[in-house]
Amino acid sequence: MPDVLIADDSEFMRNLLREILEEDHNIIGEVENGVEAVETYKERDPDLVMMDIVMPIRDGIEATDEIKTENPGANVIMCTSVGQEEKMKEAVKAGADGYITKPFQKPSVMEAIDDVVPS
Amino acid sequence: MNVDIQSLGTFNRLAHEGAEQATAAMCQMTGLDAVVDVTKISLVDRADVGEQLAGGEYVGVRFDFAGELAGETVLVFDREGSETIASALVPGGAVDEAMARSGVEEVGNIMMSGFIDGWADFLEATIDHSPPQYVEGTGTEILPVAPSGGSATVDSPDGFEGQDSPVDGSLDQVFVFQSEIEWVGESVSFYIYMLPEYGPLADVMSRHADAEDDAIPVDKLGVFNEMTYDGTQRAAANVEMMTGIETEAEVTQLSFAPIEDVPKQVGTDTYVGTVVEFTGVPSGYLVVLFDEASAVHIAEAMMPIELDSDELTDQHRQAIEELGNIMTSGFVDGWANVLQTSVDHTPPRLVHDMGRSIVDPLAAQVGQHQEHAFLIDSEMRTDDIAFGAEIHVLPNERELRQALDELLVERADQTEADVEQIFE
Numbered sequence: 408m409p410d411v412l413i414a415d416d417s418e419f420m421r422n423l424l425r426e427i428l429e430e431d432h433n434i435i436g437e438v439e440n441g442v443e444a445v446e447t448y449k450e451r452d453p454d455l456v457m458m459d460i461v462m463p464i465r466d467g468i469e470a471t472d473e474i475k476t477e478n479p480g481a482n483v484i485m486c487t488s489v490g491q492e493e494k495m496k497e498a499v500k501a502g503a504d505g506y507i508t509k510p511f512q513k514p515s516v517m518e519a520i521d522d523v524v525p526s
Numbered sequence: 527m528n529v530d531i532q533s534l535g536t537f538n539r540l541a542h543e544g545a546e547q548a549t550a551a552m553c554q555m556t557g558l559d560a561v562v563d564v565t566k567i568s569l570v571d572r573a574d575v576g577e578q579l580a581g582g583e584y585v586g587v588r589f590d591f592a593g594e595l596a597g598e599t600v601l602v603f604d605r606e607g608s609e610t611i612a613s614a615l616v617p618g619g620a621v622d623e624a625m626a627r628s629g630v631e632e633v634g635n636i637m638m639s640g641f642i643d644g645w646a647d648f649l650e651a652t653i654d655h656s657p658p659q660y661v662e663g664t665g666t667e668i669l670p671v672a673p674s675g676g677s678a679t680v681d682s683p684d685g686f687e688g689q690d691s692p693v694d695g696s697l698d699q700v701f702v703f704q705s706e707i708e709w710v711g712e713s714v715s716f717y718i719y720m721l722p723e724y725g726p727l728a729d730v731m732s733r734h735a736d737a738e739d740d741a742i743p744v745d746k747l748g749v750f751n752e753m754t755y756d757g758t759q760r761a762a763a764n765v766e767m768m769t770g771i772e773t774e775a776e777v778t779q780l781s782f783a784p785i786e787d788v789p790k791q792v793g794t795d796t797y798v799g800t801v802v803e804f805t806g807v808p809s810g811y812l813v814v815l816f817d818e819a820s821a822v823h824i825a826e827a828m829m830p831i832e833l834d835s836d837e838l839t840d841q842h843r844q845a846i847e848e849l850g851n852i853m854t855s856g857f858v859d860g861w862a863n864v865l866q867t868s869v870d871h872t873p874p875r876l877v878h879d880m881g882r883s884i885v886d887p888l889a890a891q892v893g894q895h896q897e898h899a900f901l902i903d904s905e906m907r908t909d910d911i912a913f914g915a916e917i918h919v920l921p922n923e924r925e926l927r928q929a930l931d932e933l934l935v936e937r938a939d940q941t942e943a944d945v946e947q948i949f950e
Contacts, residue, residue, distance in 0.1 A: 416873050417851065419828075419844040426830070461851065463873050488764075488855035492943035493868035499948060506945050509852050510768040 408433045409454035409524050414444035414470065415486070416462045420509070424457055424486070427513045431526075441465030445473045448481065455524050458503070460487040460494065468494075468501045475502030482523050486511075530741040531923065533734040534567060534782045535898050536648075537703070541565050542784075544644040545705035545718050548601070548637035555633055556614035559710040564790040565703070566901075569751050570779035572698045576666040576719060577777045577905075584668040585627075587634025588659045591642055594651035595730060597722035598670040599641065600661070601634045607709065607716050631660045641718060649730065669719055699748050701727055706790075746930045749938045751780045753860050754919075756941050758904035760856035761814075761917060765906065768849060769827035771913060776905045785893035788901055792881035792918060797821075798838060800850025800874035801888065804858060806867055807929045810921035811888040812857065814850040814874075815881065820913045821846055843876055850874045857904075857917055860941030865929055888920055896923045 411432045415421050421437045428434060432455075436447045440462045448456060456474065460467040471483045484505035485498045495506055504523045507516060542565035549560050585608040588600040603611065611633055612626035635658040646653040661668055703720040731744065758775035765773040783791065792813075798821035799814045816824060818838070825842035828849065838846075851874045862869040877884045892899055902919035 417844065417848040419841075419848040461855075461871060461873055488852040490855060490859040490943055490945075491862040491868050492948065493862060493866065495943055495945060495948045497868070503949075506949055508945065509855075510764050512767075 409526075410435045410451070412444065412447055412451065412453040412456045413437045414439075414441070414447075414456060414462065414467065415459040416440060417459070420459070424516070427516050428457075428520075431517075432520075439463070441467055441470030441473075444470045445477075448474050449477065452478075455482045455484065455520065457486045458483050460485060460489050460498070468497050468503075471498065471503050472501040484519055484523055486516075529731040529744050529747075530734075531898065531927070533731060535784075536734065537731075538565060538567050538782060538784065538898070540644055540648050541567070541703040541705060541720065544641035545707060547640040547644060548718065549707050551636050551640050552611070552633055555636065556611055558610065558614050560707050560716075561710060563706045563708045563715070564783065564787045565705040566781040566783040566787065566791070568702045568704060568779045568781040569699050569747055570702055570777070571755075572671075572700050574777045574779065575700065575702055575721065576669045579668065579717070580665045583664055584662070585630060586661045586663075586668045587631055587638065588661050588670060589638055589642070589655045589657075591653050591655040593646070593653040594649045594726065595645060595653055595722050596726045597720065599638060599655075599718065599720040600669055601638055602668050602717040602719065603630065604716070610709070627660055631658050634658050634660075638718075641720075670721060699751055700724065742927055742930050746933050746935065747780060749933065749935055750930060751778065753864055753938060753941065754778050754780065754857075754902050754904065757857040757860045758906065758917065760860065760941075761853040761904070762906045764852045764856045765824070765849065765915065768852065769824055771824070771827055771908050773906050773908045773913070773915075776907050778904045779902075781901045781903065782898060783901060785889055785897055785899050788889040788892075788899050788920065789882040789886040791901055791903065792885045792916075794880055794882055796879065797881050797884060797916075798843075798846055798876075798878045799884070800847055800854070801877050801884065802850075802854050802871040802874050804854075804869050804871040806862070806869040807865070807932070808921040808925035810892065810919060810925075812854050812871070812920075813877075813884060813888070813916075813918045814853050815877075815884070815916045815918070816846065817914055820915065823913055824849065824915075838878070843878075847874050847876050850876075853915075853917065857919070859943070861929075863941050863943050864934075864937050865932060866937070885918065885920075892920050892922060899923060900926055 409432050411434055413421050413424050416439045435451050435453050438444050438447050442465045458467040474481050483503050485503045486507045488509040490508045505519045507519045545562045583605045584602050586600050586602040590598055608630050612629045615629040642653050642655050705718040706715050708715050755778040758778050762773040762775045797815040801813050803811055825845035828845045858869045904917040906915045
């Protein structure tokens with residue numbers, strides 16, 4: 408099973424993502440901000456990061472940029488409520504591999520993951 | 527047609543002073559004590575005018591007016607308020623229905639003459655009005671149909687230019703001047719609505735518009751209001767997707783009011799919700815509010831397990847926080863996409879307090895740089911359960927003006943971003 412790191416400042420959303428993913432994925436960590444996401448990525452080297460954008464301390468786009476600078480082969484899917492074109496372009500520029508907008512349902516999450524980390 | 531901020535401020539002050547004059551006349555005649563609580567100018571869908579009156583029983587006094595400005599104005603009392611006035615006019619005496627009606631009509635006549643005279647004096651012109659017409663009704667029945675003669679709409683991709691009725695679901699917007707007056711020491715209010723015809727109002731606004739850089743084309747205000755309605759629909763769709771509760775966008779309006787009146791728009795009930803600060807053009811604050819019962823219902827609908835609690839638990843609060851976050855994005859993303867910019871916002875901060883107490887510090891922040899504020903208000907409702915949500919946005923006025931200046935009307939329907947195309 409692929410190792411997944413969940414980065415979202417909302418406990419509610421982390422729980423929801425965990426419930427969706429835990430059957431087929433190994434959740435190696437849940438973090439609340441971009442700084443913790445980068446640190447945990449470096450420590451645990453997961454196969455995939457599910458990354459929120461709007462987070463305190465450091466946002467998800469900055470964190471993605473740092474992770475991708477560290478490891479261009481990292482897989483990061485933005486998992487966010489933000490549906491702005493300019494933000495999506497920033498996410499692409501930072502190296503994001505996929506983008507899911509909240510609210511989401513399990514099929515759209517699984518489809519996005521399958522595009523990035525084929526099972 | 528352009529309207530500048532200074533003129534909007536002047537018109538708002540005129541309406542407020544007119545309401546104060548009308549209220550003073552009423553107090554003098556009846557010995558009752560009342561104060562003008564709030565006055566605002568709103569750009570609102572014709573169908574939503576007077577939405578706050580929904581469900582109540584009212585009596586009123588209605589006038590047509592014509593001249594430099596034309597349209598209709600109506601003084602609205604709830605039934606209890608009208609009985610209070612009738613009793614005050616004939617102290618100690620038995621008040622029969624005909625006497626009560628005549629008394630309210632005459633009070634209304636004197637009050638509204640003062641209201642209209644203020645406008646005529648400011649415009650240095652004559653505004654005639656019809657004899658008072660006593661009216662009764664439930665909810666918005668008490669109001670006249672908002673006058674036609676063009677509306678604040680523009681040539682957009684939806685093709686809603688100057689229509690008197692909605693086309694393709696677009697808004698058919700009218701300007702409304704609205705004052706709310708409170709009886710001192712009582713929980714009842716009365717209202718003055720002024721619904722001017724668009725054409726004469728546009729002429730007056732154009733004449734008073736400043737040629738300087740704070741003028742706003744009114745058609746763009748209309749487009750912005752339409753974008754706001756789209757945002758409310760998206761926020762309602764997000765609620766529905768997260769909870770399974772069928773939710774509809776109801777009222778959307780863009781209001782202009784003195785900064786000190788902004789907190790009064792939200793009322794004194796207790797709410798649970800989220801506040802975010804957004805940055806970009808425009809910057810400002812966005813508040814999502816649920817009444818307490820709705821907050822419990824909606825949070826439980828989001829959770830896989832039944833909490834069976836009437837009180838808000840930490841789990842309820844987390845769910846509300848995330849819902850507020852998603853509703854906020856649904857609301858502002860459309861602006862960002864149409865304006866081809868990005869609007870960042872802070873993580874949501876959970877609030878649980880009286881409505882005015884939630885908005886007061888936000889208005890104080892915005893008020894450091896401006897005397898008046900645009901306030902964007904939306905409501906959503908559902909028939910499934912007792913549920914209501916409100917979104918209030920308080921943008922920086924100068925930046926909103928800049929955003930409207932940059933708004934390309936032909937992009938007004940480009941509210942959705944194409945994720946797949948961008949991530950191809």
